[in-house]
Every structure is written in structure tokens, then in C-alpha cells.
Amino acid sequence: MLALDLLLQGIVQGAIYALIALGLTLIYGLLRILHVAHAALFTLGGYIGVIVTNETGSLPLALIVAMVSVGLLGIVIYRLAYKPLLDQSPLVALIASIGLFIAFEEVFRLVFGSYGLSFENPPLRTQVNLGGGLLISHSKLLVIGMAIVILSILAWLSTRTRTGIAWKATVTDSQIASSFGINIERVRYLNFFIGSALAAAAGVMVALLTNLVEPTMGAVASYKALAIIVLGGLGSVRGTLVASIAIGIVESFGTVYVGHILDRDALAFAFLVIALMIRPQGLFKAG
Amino acid sequence: MLSVKNIQCGYGDIVAVHDLSFDAAAGEVFALIGANGAGKTTTIMALAGHLPPNQGSITVDGCDISAGPARERLQYGIALVPEGRRVFPDLSVEDNLTVGGHTLERARLATNRDNVYQIFPRLAERRSQLAGSLSGGEQQMLAIARAMMADPKILLVDELSLGLMPKMVDECYQVVDTLKKQGLLIVLVEQSTQRALDVADQVAVLESGHLAWQGSGDEARTDSSVVSAYLGT
Ligand SMILES: Nc1ncnc2c1ncn2[C@@H]1O[C@H](COP(=O)(O)OP(=O)(O)O)[C@@H](O)[C@H]1O
Numbered sequence A: 001m002l003a004l005d006l007l008l009q010g011i012v013q014g015a016i017y018a019l020i021a022l023g024l025t026l027i028y029g030l031l032r033i034l035h036v037a038h039a040a041l042f043t044l045g046g047y048i049g050v051i052v053t054n055e056t057g058s059l060p061l062a063l064i065v066a067m068v069s070v071g072l073l074g075i076v077i078y079r080l081a082y083k084p085l086l087d088q089s090p091l092v093a094l095i096a097s098i099g100l101f102i103a104f105e106e107v108f109r110l111v112f113g114s115y116g117l118s119f120e121n122p123p124l125r126t127q128v129n130l131g132g133g134l135l136i137s138h139s140k141l142l143v144i145g146m147a148i149v150i151l152s153i154l155a156w157l158s159t160r161t162r163t164g165i166a167w168k169a170t171v172t173d174s175q176i177a178s179s180f181g182i183n184i185e186r187v188r189y190l191n192f193f194i195g196s197a198l199a200a201a202a203g204v205m206v207a208l209l210t211n212l213v214e215p216t217m218g219a220v221a222s223y224k225a226l227a228i229i230v231l232g233g234l235g236s237v238r239g240t241l242v243a244s245i246a247i248g249i250v251e252s253f254g255t256v257y258v259g260h261i262l263d264r265d266a267l268a269f270a271f272l273v274i275a276l277m278i279r280p281q282g283l284f285k286a287g
Numbered sequence B: 001m002l003s004v005k006n007i008q009c010g011y012g013d014i015v016a017v018h019d020l021s022f023d024a025a026a027g028e029v030f031a032l033i034g035a036n037g038a039g040k041t042t043t044i045m046a047l048a049g050h051l052p053p054n055q056g057s058i059t060v061d062g063c064d065i066s067a068g069p070a071r072e073r074l075q076y077g078i079a080l081v082p083e084g085r086r087v088f089p090d091l092s093v094e095d096n097l098t099v100g101g102h103t104l105e106r107a108r109l110a111t112n113r114d115n116v117y118q119i120f121p122r123l124a125e126r127r128s129q130l131a132g133s134l135s136g137g138e139q140q141m142l143a144i145a146r147a148m149m150a151d152p153k154i155l156l157v158d159e160l161s162l163g164l165m166p167k168m169v170d171e172c173y174q175v176v177d178t179l180k181k182q183g184l185l186i187v188l189v190e191q192s193t194q195r196a197l198d199v200a201d202q203v204a205v206l207e208s209g210h211l212a213w214q215g216s217g218d219e220a221r222t223d224s225s226v227v228s229a230y231l232g233t
């Protein structure tokens, strides 16, 4: 029973990592930029989720507002911060991204205060019995359900629609894609919009689970998502998904069985180090 | 149909192609040959819009397209089969063709895909296979098929036979012959020259970015000393 419980917990955590890391891996695949500031968009999503829910009482509305507005902000970040740097070494964009991330954290502190925000009436706290005494909160169910729905939509988009196929082609080889009339600038916008919206959704989910958003909540997300996309084989979507769930599950079991030696984050990195020793190219080769 | 006038192309301060001019018409094979590093790919990429020339002009049926972006080349009927094939490895054969026909309406996309499958039955058999899992020769065919999807008038082919098994080279050249008979202009870049010379209507030899020799295919074939002098064969 404990094992099942831990597995479920790991999947919930892994689903959140997947939502964050997916945008990161898509952006890396397309532009070869490590978009560290992505984690700030995750935090912002959490803030918007809590604030809109508190103002309107509607969690679904909050989720939509968070995803759309943060998605648009992602496009703005690409346009203003990254696009002018694309001709430079990727290190320049990386430094810009780290700067942006720190700036965002400070802005959160100034605008929303250092102590963080919580839901006035925390939604979806009730537990459901999955049978056999296995309990799960509605919010965790929502996280898993959301992840499944979002990933299915993306899978459908990228395999069944011409826009999605063009998107994948552009991520693999934008120069050749442009030769076939694909507007790669538009693909980049789409990419930043979707990636950022997913991070915002993850932010709202974390807010739901912990009932707290604070300025620095993106810090752990930022380095762990980086670890995940490296483990997944930089730029590989499938690898990122597998690595997210794997790290979620390792953390969940690890904290119980070896938690007295290594804390949760140390565990994730120990796993990363061992996995990369066995497969230096990551779980999946980048596509 | 395709007219190149005094183009100069390069990378930053490096000039890779100096003062190149040629004209080529529909139904021709224009062979651009030369040793490794001679500037063939640079020329092809300039024609494809990936490397705007520093000087000179490229016109198609009188329209100057020198500075136009690669994305608009298909509007002028120019399609690219790039060096190294560069199929999209994690897309299926069918999806690679869908990308090739990105600019087409849905109905045309399906028709053209069927046409292309008729020219390349081998691709039809492998339509749901990932392009990355195809052999080199099959990938080259896919690269050609992908370029054919948008009904081009001018096909730019960079290194048709490089790294292919002899049997595949034969098949690829048969396709070139078929397309030429359909009235396409094919700009064909090759390092291994003999096969290219066999099909060429016009030949240009590049040497360190300079046009070293230019003439008809017949001249090049009868007076092969001209070509071998430049290529050291
Ligand atoms: N991206 C690049 N940056 C700088 N120089 C390049 C680049 N690509 C090719 N060159 C140089 O331009 C010259 C011509 O190269 P290329 O057109 O690729 O020759 P070819 O296709 O005939 O082998 C070579 O000297 C090569 O080193």
C-alpha cells in the first residue's frame, strides 16, 4: 500500500516536472538556448493562479488566465531578450536568461511580497478513495489528469496536424524547414507560447498542492528541469517525459527509504549522475 | 529561366564564390562540379536563399530573387535537395513529404504525395517508417521526393551520389533523367564527376571559388581533358 502511495506521489511530481521541462526542451531543441528564466514563468503562473482564484473564485478561469498571459509573456521574452542574441554564442543568451530569472524573482518579491501568497479557500483539498484504502486528493488527481490531457493534445498536434508536423521539422532542422516555406519565426512564437503556458499550468498545480506561492519557488524547478532535460537527452521530447516521471518516482521512494541520508533534491541529482554515467548521451538521443 | 549574374558569396570576410555567372533553361541538367571546398554548396545555398550574395543577382524568369528569403523560394519554383540529404529523421516518410508540401492546399498535398509515391514506390512501402531508419539511398530519394512535393520548376541537388551504393546511384540518376524529361531544370552538384557529365547539358567547373571552365555537356564529354585538368582525375 505504501509502495502504491509512493508511486502515485512520484507520478504527480513527475507530471509537474514534465509540464515544466517540456517547454525547456522544446526551446532548447529549437534555439539551442538553455532558457533558465523559464522557471520564473512557472512561478508567475502560480501567482496568477492564486490571485485570479482568490479574486473570482474560479480555478478553471485562473488556469486559463495564467496559461494565456504567461504564454504571451514567453513570446515577449523571446522577441525582446533572445531574438537579438541569436547570432551570438549560446552563452550570451544563457547569461541573459539567468539575469532575467533573477530579475523576475526580485520583481515577484517587490510586487507580491517576500512571504508568498496562499488560496483564501484552498480548492480541491478533499480526498478520493481509489479503492483499497488508497487515498488521493482531488488536486493530485487534477494534476495527473491535466498532464495526460495536455500531453495528449500535444501528441495529437505534433503527429496529426500539418502545423504540428511543421513544428517538429523546424525543431529538428529550421534551415531546411524554411526551404519548404515554413515560417520559422512563427514556429518560434508558437513554441514559446506553448512551452510557457505549460510552465504556468505547472505553477498553478504546485500552488494547489502546496497552497503556497513564493518568489523563490522557481529555483528548485529551474535546476531540476535542467537536470531532467539533460537526462532526457537534450532536445528530446520523449526523453524529457520519461526522465520527468523517473525523477518524480525516484524522489518519492528515495525520500522514504534513503531520505535520512540524502534529501529530496540531492537524491534527484544522485540519480542524474548515476544515469548519465550509464548513458552519457541521456535516455534518448536528441531528435 | 534561371539566370545568375556575377554573384559573389561568402561567410563574413571570407569570399567562397567569386564572380559566378551562368544561365540555364527548363529541361536542362546544369552540372556544377569541382573539388571539395570549391564553393559548390555555397553556390547552391545562395540559389536556395540561405546565403544572400554580397554582389550580383539571381533571377528566375526575369524576377530578381537575390535577396529574397529561403522561405519564398518555392514561390519561384526553386526546391532544394541539400548536401547530406537532411531529411527529418524523427518524422515518418509521409510526414517528411507533408513538410515538402507545406505550401500546398490539402487536396493538392494528397495528390502530389500519390504522384511522388509513383515515382518512388520504395518510399510508398516505407511511408510510416521514420526517415532516420532509411538507408542512405532511400534517404536521398526521400530528399528528392520531398523537394518534388511543391511542383518545383528548378531542382537544386547538392551531392546526389555522395556516400551511396552504386545501385542507388543508378536509381538516383534515373530519377534525374525522368525529371529532366518532365521539363525541370536541375542544378546538379557533384564531386564524382563522371556520372554528372553523362547527364549534363551544361557544365561549370569551380576551382577555389572561381569559375575555371564552362561549356556544354558535349564539349565536356568529348574534350574530357578540359575537365580532368581542373579536377585532377
Ligand atoms: N559556414 C561556413 N563558414 C565559413 N566558411 C565556410 C562555411 N561553409 C563553407 N565555407 C568555406 O567556403 C569554401 C567553399 O565551401 P563549400 O561551398 O562548402 O564547398 P564545396 O561544396 O564545393 O565542397 C570552403 O573554403 C569552405 O571552407
Ligand SMILES: [Mg+2]
Residues within 6 Å of the ligand: B040, B041, B042, B083
Ligand atoms: Mg559541398
